[in-house]
Amino acid sequence: MTRQEIRQAIIDILADIAPDEDTASLKDDVSLRDQLGLDSMDFLDIVMELRKRYNVEVPSSDYPQLATMTSCLDYLSPKMA
Amino acid sequence: MAIQDRIVITGVGLTSPNGDNLEQYRKNLLAGVSGVQDFETRYMGKLIAGVCHYDPLKYQKKKDVRRGTRAGSIAIYCSHEAIADSGIDFSSADKSRVGVFLGITEHGNVETENEVYNISLKGYDTAFWTHHHNPRTVANNPAGEVTLSMGISGPHYTVGAACAAGNAGLISGVQMLRLGEVDVALAGGVSEAIHTFGIFASFKAQGALATHEIAAKASRPYDLDRNGIVVSEGGCVYVLERYEDARKRGAKIYGEIAGYAMNSDASDFVLPLPQRQVECMRLALARAGITPAEVDIVNTHATATRLGDQQESQAVREVFNETPTTYINNTKSFIGHAMGAAAALELAGNLPAFQDLVVHPTINVDHLDPECAIPNLVMNEPRKIQKVDYILNNSAGMLGINAVVVVKRV
Numbered sequence: 001m002t003r004q005e006i007r008q009a010i011i012d013i014l015a016d017i018a019p020d021e022d023t024a025s026l027k028d029d030v031s032l033r034d035q036l037g038l039d040s041m042d043f044l045d046i047v048m049e050l051r052k053r054y055n056v057e058v059p060s061s062d063y064p065q066l067a068t069m070t071s072c073l074d075y076l077s078p079k080m081a
Numbered sequence: 082m083a084i085q086d087r088i089v090i091t092g093v094g095l096t097s098p099n100g101d102n103l104e105q106y107r108k109n110l111l112a113g114v115s116g117v118q119d120f121e122t123r124y125m126g127k128l129i130a131g132v133c134h135y136d137p138l139k140y141q142k143k144k145d146v147r148r149g150t151r152a153g154s155i156a157i158y159c160s161h162e163a164i165a166d167s168g169i170d171f172s173s174a175d176k177s178r179v180g181v182f183l184g185i186t187e188h189g190n191v192e193t194e195n196e197v198y199n200i201s202l203k204g205y206d207t208a209f210w211t212h213h214h215n216p217r218t219v220a221n222n223p224a225g226e227v228t229l230s231m232g233i234s235g236p237h238y239t240v241g242a243a244c245a246a247g248n249a250g251l252i253s254g255v256q257m258l259r260l261g262e263v264d265v266a267l268a269g270g271v272s273e274a275i276h277t278f279g280i281f282a283s284f285k286a287q288g289a290l291a292t293h294e295i296a297a298k299a300s301r302p303y304d305l306d307r308n309g310i311v312v313s314e315g316g317c318v319y320v321l322e323r324y325e326d327a328r329k330r331g332a333k334i335y336g337e338i339a340g341y342a343m344n345s346d347a348s349d350f351v352l353p354l355p356q357r358q359v360e361c362m363r364l365a366l367a368r369a370g371i372t373p374a375e376v377d378i379v380n381t382h383a384t385a386t387r388l389g390d391q392q393e394s395q396a397v398r399e400v401f402n403e404t405p406t407t408y409i410n411n412t413k414s415f416i417g418h419a420m421g422a423a424a425a426l427e428l429a430g431n432l433p434a435f436q437d438l439v440v441h442p443t444i445n446v447d448h449l450d451p452e453c454a455i456p457n458l459v460m461n462e463p464r465k466i467q468k469v470d471y472i473l474n475n476s477a478g479m480l481g482i483n484a485v486v487v488v489k490r491v
Contacts, residue, residue: 019143
């Protein structure tokens, strides 16, 4: 997947997890938690959806890598390339 | 009874297969409008069920609906509606003095079935089992979701009481008010039962699942052609307060919980025991300080199983044997069996009779089972009567649990 495709995949997951929020205009360098009001259960949902949809494992020690869109892309690009 | 022990109903919030508020529900009960419909299920194809049509987004965000349970959503809807109906200024209320007490027949089956289905798509790899499973399936979930939604910090729990749970939840609310644990109780019952196949399959295996070419005709208590239960979802939550508190704030009072009783058959997993039902009704009447003849309406449990209907009829006939002005009805013929919500919804449908003096009928009785021919059974058409001062709401459930509530006009 290209970086752009991975970005869209993350947005699709976020749209399901935070259905009341506007995920189309996310800022890539601002924390997802702050922009979307995510809590720890939501991040576990992101991890689960990555596992379900893309067979990608995110160990708990790597959860901080999911903080922003940019950090997500940096972290996931090698795994989803 | 000490003045602080007088507990009254000051708000009603409900969703039933034939109405999402008391006014609409009552209107349909008087007009003979059923809420039972065809219902598609994952494993069993097209069945018949009572399905609610309330708008979950009236009081929840999409995310809350996704994260929570159907029972929680129903409980949230009913609780918000009940508080709004009560006229309590909830924004300034002391939320630590509010409690939530909801009857459930079961909880967690829906969520567990969904997860088993989800991992079945992944070769039963439990790594795909959701972290939401535990908060969704803890038994207090429906009541707990209400506290999260409304910022209630007083006590909350559910009461597992099979199909008597709606009355059991109501009784818990009364008790917590009398104990001084809370000043406002949100009490009643909820059910999400239709969203799991297990309850349908189990009733089917028992030969007790209703079938009919026309869904609205499928739930037919007391009719010779009945063939079982229509499973339904639903909820009904009451605002309960001490009479003095309600009077001081000029609240509209639907009725007073004059008496209640619960007991156990101690006889069978499934079959009811009429004698114990008799004892339960008599204990509730004694606590209300009235004779059977003073009761104007008896709402029966009447699930539309042959033995259940007949045995309850026997119990009702024994208690109400010299009571010429006591009228009998039931509600499942309209809405099916709303399980944890059943008793609470069934009481709600009768409360307006304190004002309009009309007994709603039981519908779908084309050929009355002679074993269910209780005097003054109101069938197919509503009946206006002379006075309505007391309503007795009877309920019973598996493992031999009985719960009766007597409500008095104030």
